[in-house]
Amino acid sequence: MQHPTVAFSVLSLLAALTTGCVYSGEQVAIESPGAMSSRSSVDGIAVGARAYVDPDEAEDVFGLPVVFESRTATTVRRGYLPVLVSFTNDSGDGLIVDKEHTRLISADGKRAKPRSWLRMHEAFAPSVAGAFVAFGVVGAAVQDDANESLAEDWRRKELPDQAFLYPNSEGTGGFLYFKDKGGLTPYTLRVAFRRASTGERLTIDVNIDPERS
Numbered sequence: 182m183q184h185p186t187v188a189f190s191v192l193s194l195l196a197a198l199t200t201g202c203v204y205s206g207e208q209v210a211i212e213s214p215g216a217m218s219s220r221s222s223v224d225g226i227a228v229g230a231r232a233y234v235d236p237d238e239a240e241d242v243f244g245l246p247v248v249f250e251s252r253t254a255t256t257v258r259r260g261y262l263p264v265l266v267s268f269t270n271d272s273g274d275g276l277i278v279d280k281e282h283t284r285l286i287s288a289d290g291k292r293a294k295p296r297s298w299l300r301m302h303e304a305f306a307p308s309v310a311g312a313f314v315a316f317g318v319v320g321a322a323v324q325d326d327a328n329e330s331l332a333e334d335w336r337r338k339e340l341p342d343q344a345f346l347y348p349n350s351e352g353t354g355g356f357l358y359f360k361d362k363g364g365l366t367p368y369t370l371r372v373a374f375r376r377a378s379t380g381e382r383l384t385i386d387v388n389i390d391p392e393r394s
Contacts, residue, residue, distance in 0.1 A: 206241070206243050206338075207242045209338070211265070211354035211355070213227075213229065213269060213352065214228055214269055215229070217229030217230065217231055217267065218231070219231060219232075219370075219387050219388060219389045219390070221385055222385075223385050224272055225271035226268070226269075226276065226346075226374070227268065227269045227270075228266065228267070228268055228372050228385050230265065230266050230387045230389050231264065231265045231389070232262060232264045233248065233262070233264070234262065234366075235391075236248045236249055239263060242263070242338075243335065244331060245331070246260065247260050247263065247305065248260050248261065248262065248263075250363070257363065259362070260304075260361055261301050261304070261360060261361055262285070262293070262359045262361045263357070263358055264356065264357045264370060265355070266340060266356075266357055266370070266372065268344075268352045268353055268354060269346075270346035270347065270349070270350060271349055273349070274348055274376050274377065274378050275346065275348055275378065276346040276374045276375070276376060276377060277345055277374065277375045277377060278344040278346065278374060279343075279373035279374055279375050280340065280343075280344075280357070280373075281373075282382070282384075283295055283357065283370075283371060283372050284370075285357075285369075285370055286364075286369040286371060287362065287364020287365050288364065288365040288366060288367055288368070289364055289365045290364075291362045291363070292362075293361075293364075295340075295358060296358050296359065297339070297358070298339040299336075302331060302332050305331070306332075335358075338356045339355055339357075340354065340357055341355065346374075366389075366390065367388055367389055367391070367392075368388075368389040368391075369388055369389070370386070370389055371386050372384060372386075372387065
């Protein structure tokens with residue numbers, strides 16, 4: 182069944198595309214870790230994080246209601262939980278962000294690993310196409326433009342795989358996309374790193390309380 186808010190949001194996407202505009206979700210400035218309400222630092226490595234748990238705010242950034250929860254008598258469907266992260270590295274050693282071993286942990290112990298922009302896009306692309314058909318838009322080119330624009334935007338916003346943090350650099354950042362498992366807040370974002378020189382692994386925990394971010 183089409184999620185109603187997804188279908189509704191496609192109306193604005195459709196309007197932009199059919200009038201010659203190019204879709205783009207809101208661009209988000211990546212602040213330094215010290216400017217973010219949720220942050221932690223260990224041995225010169227600083228991490229800041231912000232979870233986009235508000236559905237309206239997430240929709241502004243990603244163009245669709247990626248944050249949602251819908252219930253029936255027998256099932257519960259949930260969307261995604263995007264988390265914006267930023268880093269600075271004053272440790273004197275190059276670092277690699279190890280997304281494969283990074284986890285978002287809820288207060289009741291539910292763990293989620295980052296999923297790629299492609300996985301998130303695949304989850305919503307059928308909803309976009311279905312909504313176009315439901316609203317009487319059958320042009321394949323229009324549907325393709327919508328999906329391609331969403332895909333490119335979400336790809337650019339994602340923290341790259343194996344992101345490299347140069348020593349004493351200005352840092353980097355981007356979004357991590359987690360499947361929402363319905364866990365209780367506050368969250369702990371456990372970011373995994375590898376030292377470039379030795380391969381040593383380390384983690385830094387950032388406590389994220391959405392009520393205070």
